[in-house]
Amino acid sequence: MSSREEPTLTIFQRGAPGRRAFAAPVLDVPPAPDDALPADLRRATPAALPEVSEPELVRHYVNLSKRNFDLDSGFYPLGSCTMKHNPRLHERVAALPGHARLHPLQDPARAQGALELMWNLQQALGEVAGLPHVSLQPSAGSHGELAGVLLTRAYHEDRGEQRTKVLTPDTAHGTNPATVTMAGYEVVKVGTNADGGVDLDDLRAQADEQVACLMLTNPSTLGLFDANIAEIAEIVHGVGATLYYDGANLNAIMGITRPGDMGFDIVHFNLHKSFTQPHGGGGPGSGPIAVSERIEPYLMRPQVVRREDGGFDLDHERPKSIGRLRGFQGNYGCFVRAYAYIRSLGAEGLKDASETAVLNANYLLALLKREGVAEYLPVAYDRLCMHEFVLSGAPMKRELGIRTLDLAKRLLDHGVHPPTVYFPLLVEEALLIEPTETETRETLEQFAETIAELLREAAEDPELARNAPTSTPVRRLDEAAAAKRPVIRQELAAAG
Amino acid sequence: MSSREEPTLTIFQRGAPGRRAFAAPVLDVPPAPDDALPADLRRATPAALPEVSEPELVRHYVNLSKRNFDLDSGFYPLGSCTMKHNPRLHERVAALPGHARLHPLQDPARAQGALELMWNLQQALGEVAGLPHVSLQPSAGSHGELAGVLLTRAYHEDRGEQRTKVLTPDTAHGTNPATVTMAGYEVVKVGTNADGGVDLDDLRAQADEQVACLMLTNPSTLGLFDANIAEIAEIVHGVGATLYYDGANLNAIMGITRPGDMGFDIVHFNLHKSFTQPHGGGGPGSGPIAVSERIEPYLMRPQVVRREDGGFDLDHERPKSIGRLRGFQGNYGCFVRAYAYIRSLGAEGLKDASETAVLNANYLLALLKREGVAEYLPVAYDRLCMHEFVLSGAPMKRELGIRTLDLAKRLLDHGVHPPTVYFPLLVEEALLIEPTETETRETLEQFAETIAELLREAAEDPELARNAPTSTPVRRLDEAAAAKRPVIRQELAAAG
């Protein structure tokens, strides 16, 4: 329970001049000589940071935390985000000083534990992807995508080719086209066929020598596995392009099938999805990539390597490398967690995770095909799904007069995080539902019940959904106003 | 925010047969021979513990936690309990493996850090109490009281005296008389005079050779400092009895005056109050005692001692000791926290804490003397208070028709923890208010505002208070029914 004191005051609006949570360590050296820092390089007035005591600081942020919904409190079927349970063991091991206080520039000889961990993780991810060479460097999925497309560019350029286009399906996640642009390519869309797969004819039509790469998610963002993947790979490789695997949906296939075996050249992982990093309300994440032999020479610097003597080292040479995409060796803290997860589950456990994720998704889909729901929220592609599935709210909108957004907001009043809404774009009023493997059968049944109940309710009184939520700390917010006159920082009263 | 799933199911009502959060380590030895444990000593059916997966376990308890009000969320002026801020530094240092995984029977030679910490804490507590000899053993205040009265008994018996009575003021906390009985003495009440102090005449009348001890709290549970303390000590010592200091209210006087200097022979500390242990919803606590020279010989075993060579040891001998009151060396984890607190604040900081605690209490009292409040909630003893003060709800009950209990419950709807109510017993409809030093002036003003507002509200519609709370996870609970037909454990469906 949270206090009723005005909760939306920012930390800058609390406290009073002179209050403090920080006590400075004793000045145990002579004060710096005046000329140590010339006056014209000095700051004139202190930054107007908050002035609060420790108790004020703690209460402010503890009470703020209580205005968040979290995975440890309820169901969070946010499609494409794989909101699986975050084991606290991972936080414990990541916090061990030997990991947490290890400086990134520590001599490799004195960071053998960390390098071995990274090496082991590289091996494991390579095995899961079916692609032998791994770089852990990228900071998130989209960072991995950028790495992948830049690798593609390096690959082609090394072969003297200047290709100009990258293909992405119209179901692709926004980061795919955005990445393509940043990597200096032109985005070309590929259509989707009737059963949710890549439209092969369209693909053949588009695929030419100017195509550098096809970026694909399989299972797709529709939660469907594209059975034509072998043929797709053939077409893409036929024109000398690379095939990129967006790994956001890897949670469906771990230990069952492997991108490398499907013909992909480059894969990115979202460790914060398939390998259960806590999402932190928007990061941190980690987006390692795995690549095939032909792409390996261009992989980022530095690489963790194993020396003959069994020791580990960082290889900064790599003449053909595209270089680095960030500082140091990547989000090591995430590696520790992902590695702990892999060692906890092992080969069997990872496969069990994917199987159960797919089982849970299909079970929930089956529950939602019941009368009273299916008429309003039909599944977009009526087949077995993988780890997630897409419903269309179009009939609901037509017949009950409430939009997918309204349903989502009404779910908030029932302590459930709504599914991903209005994505993928090609399904009207889409709801993308991903239960993950860590939810119980009871939770899935409860959710299906709730959906049915909300639809019944909407049939009687659609206003309830249109005005939802009502039980949340705030109700619907005026996003238009926020964008029209952006207020993106606290204005301060005349500096105290 | 918490999920809406039925929150009052117990962990025993969740899960399903076969689910588990625990994976057993590999059996790396041969299975035990059958005769290792004779069948008739074996358990026939497993204890019917919960069967839940880790995600279920986490969600259950995280959601339960959200049904608690806590000190980090709002004002908690619970009189006599000293709900001061709990620094998280203390949790960090207590969790260091060198402290947290130290076995209590580790050889002293290999536990020097722990023994030094305990020694330092003993020295510091002795200095604060003004009594040189300290035992850290007792587990809480009442445990310290029991130690103190048993020490008194040992002291008298060693001098060949069999005394039978212990005096306690009628303002005493319940643990005082309860302790006296457990220590085999008869409780004799001493009255309170007009300005809230010990009634000296009554004391003189009661004090005779049969009296073993007077247990006193100073400042008293009324939040008043008894200026006659020197005379009281004289009377008590005059009949050869000991003077016991209930340290629950020490937060008012640290660095300002000392029980030893007032003439007390034995003091208990509530480390979980004055020295900010988190209360944990009812413990753990720690109740060290400090004693004078004449009591020292009887102090509990073992004692931390400093050897000539500067090393530390545990002294198990102590021929006249009353022995031990519990296992091992006491609640060491609490010692670490209390010691960290003392080292963080230092001499100045401890005094500042007491001064600010008294300042905050008097300021809040001043704010509550305003018109619109004072008529209904007059202060029981109209003088300067120490760290807490007592209001009487009697006029409020008479004129507004709401009881102290109703006001308390209504406060819950405003995100404030009510003060201690109906204690001390001798003030009608008592509210015992202790803001502590770590609250801000704004919080005190807000609280006074809220009280005034609730009284205005009650004048208009007392039902609101009588029916309060309405915004809490549950509303008023039927305590009578709970006591009449006690249900104190979850009944289980036929063991799954």
Next chain:
Amino acid sequence: MTTYTSATDADRRAMLDAIGVPSVEELFADVPQALRLDRPLALPAGMAEQEVYEHLRGLAARNVSAEDEVSFLGAGMYDHYVPAVIDMLMGRSEFLTPYTPYQPEISQGGLQVMFEYQTAISELTGLPVSNASVYEGPSAVGAAAYLAKLANGRLRVLASRGVHPYSRETLTTLARGYGQQIEEIPLREGATDLAALIAALDEDVGAVVLQQPNFLGAVEDVAALAAAAKQSGPTHPLVICACDPIPLGILKPPGECGVDIAVGEGQTLGNRLDFGGPSFGFFAATQEHLRRMPGRIAGETVDVDGRRGFVLTLQTREQHIRREKATSNICTSQALNALAGVVYLSWLGRAGLVELGELLLARTAYARERLTLLDGVEALHEQPVVREFALRLDADVARVRERLAAEGINAGYALGRDYPEHPDGLLVAITERRTRADIDRLADALGRAVAAEREVAHAGVGA
């Protein structure tokens, strides 16, 4: 002003004005000048957070913890693995910082945890009534003896010599207050001597106190001992049994052995060693003693809307209501540690507690066999053991332990101080953290150490 207080000079001035006194000094007018401390407390100056951290880290570094050595120390507290979920839950402000739940409407979390805890303890012990925790193990034994006095007023208490020395000493300390007298029932071949018990029983005996497993690791035939006590006459004494909760997963629960009150040290249930505390004591009894129980008890009820809820119940037993007539003086108890206990038991679960018990049984059997095969090492007794066992060394135990300590192994607890009759006794404890490799390492090192000490002894320079 410190970093924990907020009263700036401006605040102080305004507040003093409102109070109507010129200075903070004035607020202490009631404190006679003569009693004022006219100097600062003789304590070191305050330090910044990081400095306190470094200081406490320095002290921690001077302890050899179970993180630093392979430890076979037990004797009442055991180095079990504490799952990470417990740290997380105990660290949540909502569990960590509240006081005892005096306002149930805003304390349902803590109250329900108590209710669940009581259920788990009841299941574990096979007794219907559990309170919400007492301080710790030995004082729980003391509390049980007090309940016996309340129940039957008799003053003789018979305690097996197999009961933890600290429990027996606590009983003795408290007996002076309770007016009880504690008498000891000897051990025979490592277990409580049934004949001696029977001989000692009479109608003045108010309680018989046992421990399961006993201090020497032996699994007692509690049922037989309890039966003897009950046959001692129509109005028999109460049978109190202190239990290690972990082996209760595979041992016959006290409730099925005729025990009236089961108590014990709860540290092994999800609590850290913490050099001895804080942990918790559990306290369970038969139905008839419900209203004599010490401490808090959570009970189920409904709110005005009929919603299920929980409260502290049967408070008329307690000091704040009953005062000198209370069944106990306990107030602050060990709620947070008991939370860890019930979370731990739920984490282990129905199957896990048994699996853990079987694992310990197997490793203990392995270790006992492995070690007693060593020259100069023999079993101190042949009783069944489940997680700890006693050895007799043909060498100076202290020096042997030193030798192993030098190798980073804590060999266990030397029995000599508490059991002068066993100057050569060593108590070895096993947990799931001690792997076969650890046990083999112990065996190897112990074998060498004993051999070396015997040589020294023979060489005559043993003293």
Next chain:
Amino acid sequence: MTTYTSATDADRRAMLDAIGVPSVEELFADVPQALRLDRPLALPAGMAEQEVYEHLRGLAARNVSAEDEVSFLGAGMYDHYVPAVIDMLMGRSEFLTPYTPYQPEISQGGLQVMFEYQTAISELTGLPVSNASVYEGPSAVGAAAYLAKLANGRLRVLASRGVHPYSRETLTTLARGYGQQIEEIPLREGATDLAALIAALDEDVGAVVLQQPNFLGAVEDVAALAAAAKQSGPTHPLVICACDPIPLGILKPPGECGVDIAVGEGQTLGNRLDFGGPSFGFFAATQEHLRRMPGRIAGETVDVDGRRGFVLTLQTREQHIRREKATSNICTSQALNALAGVVYLSWLGRAGLVELGELLLARTAYARERLTLLDGVEALHEQPVVREFALRLDADVARVRERLAAEGINAGYALGRDYPEHPDGLLVAITERRTRADIDRLADALGRAVAAEREVAHAGVGA
């Protein structure tokens, strides 16, 4: 079934029935048999929690962390003290586990934190516009260069050699995608060569990239450098400055130096070293670039009842709406680390940030003087320094560092690999955790090590 999943065999059967397939296998019908993995993954078997803990602890034990040695390593990440409140807050499920706040009504906590963070960064940098975080330092520099391209389309980028080598390398990597070409402005006596910058400027230059303090620890005259860039013509390039936020407490903020975009590594603000991440990058700019900013931005608004609230705003910049026309591809960022950042800045507070800066200034001055007094040790440059400085050793740096490492001291970062022109360079970093005693210890050990190495060298066995 693992301990993280709940589908028992009974559950599975019932669920499969409801789905209408006979087996889980069947659910994967769409995956062509040829592509199925016909063997288990070649990974070790799963382990129990305690086994994983021990394994990870074993790996941690094979690292020498700042807990194990006295470390003067900096060069981009620094061993500052992280206050305990940050662990507590980052550990709260409510902050730790949610996804990006797509549903603002149930994400006000996280959104307000972003808003407060943006305010703090804006105050720190003296620039009005901040986003809610980017990945980390060097990629933030890359993101800034991309903004410059969006803003003025020019392809020449001038980067000072004082910019972190990793930032320059990242710029170069990204430049292949951006179509930019990166050119370096040399250093002169440790600071960016103003004349060289002026000479290199022309109307094709889209951005000038600086770092404050620069990699060699020198405090740059950013105002002068920025002024030069702006005088380069009517449509001048954007000035990008990568800043270490800690010294910004005492250094003139970039916003007052004519900087258009200030970015930097946020690790020093309440984040752990974590062997390089996760931390966060901050990104602040002038008003005109608001709609070109990368990543998330939280904005204030009101709900239907007029209550203050916060949302992700200006999303039309972002990939999920704008797709190929987005100002960046960033999606998951570093929200939790940015939370640590704003909590840390609030913990330090207005006065604390200055006090910390002054403490570092004083200790750095002390250390620089102390060390440069040693034989064979001299300052690599004489520029003002505030928390880190470069030395030139008259001895083999690698071997000197080895000698100190053997004494439990990490002497700092060897400049040779990144700055071949300084094979004898050593970069020494100071934080509030490095006391005078630590510095004296370093001085003593460094003096001995340099002397020893010089002897070796003279003895001619130097190679």
